[in-house]
Amino acid sequence: MKLYQNEISSATSRVRIALTLKGLTAEALPVTILGEEAESRQAGYRSVNPQGLVPALLTDSGVLVTQSLAIVEYLDEIRPEPPLLPDTAEDRARARSIALAIAAEIHALLPPRIGLHLKTAFKADADAVAAWSRHWVGEGMAAVETMIAGRRRGAFAVSDQPGIADIFLFPQAISARRMGFDLARWPNIAEIVGRLEAIPAFQENAPAPRK
Ligand SMILES: N[C@@H](CCC(=O)N[C@@H](CS)C(=O)NCC(=O)O)C(=O)O
Incomplete structure (x- = not known):
């Protein structure tokens, strides 16, 4: 897996916490997000994620999952332990x-x-x-x-x-x-x-x- 991310990003932090709790790793692909010229605003990254946001997770089969909640739930499904959602x-x-x-x-x-x-x-x-x-x-x-x-x-x-x-x-x-x-x-x-x-x-x- 590969993770488009930025170290100051709170939404990236959510995904990195979930990866670590699950014992999973993802190669980090840094994307700059500060300032008018940030990569998140450029056509190159927009062609990856049309929203221009991090995090975005590229799965092992090459599917891009965007939005941290969707990514965290995806990780919970592919690696059920420890569960990140409660019992009821x-x-x-x-x-x-x-x-x-x-x-x-x-x-x-x-x-x-x-x-x-x-x-x-x-x-x-x-x-x-x-x-x-x-x-x-x-x-x-x-x-x-x-x-x-x-x-x-x-x-x-x-x-x-x-x-x-x-x-x-x-x-x-x-x-x-x-x-x-x-x-x-x-x-x-x-x-x-x-x-x-x-x-x-x-x-x-x-x-x-x-x-
Ligand atoms: N709802 C999105 C939010 C993603 C988001 O806003 N990410 C910020 C960093 S925390 C970003 O990429 N910002 C780029 C910008 O504002 O230009 C998620 O949960 O993944």
């Missing part, structure tokens, strides 16, 4: 709800292309873009905290095993902390992230800080 249909739905609350409602408003468009189309300066990001992270993580607190029964977001919800929560929480949020304002998230930081698959695959 309700808990699986909850795990996917938390993963999507992060991927589709928080992270989707933050990547480099969003900041670039705010700057070029709406004349936002760096402070305005930072305020935009803080707003969506603050509001979104508070909702995720309430979602987790509502039915939490185990050591992690949904159960006693780290799974898909934790894989999506961890990189977003690390990046929230780098933005200056004290995770203690979200007590369940803070506790879960503390546990995840002690697990090498999470710690070693956290998104790198933007330089």
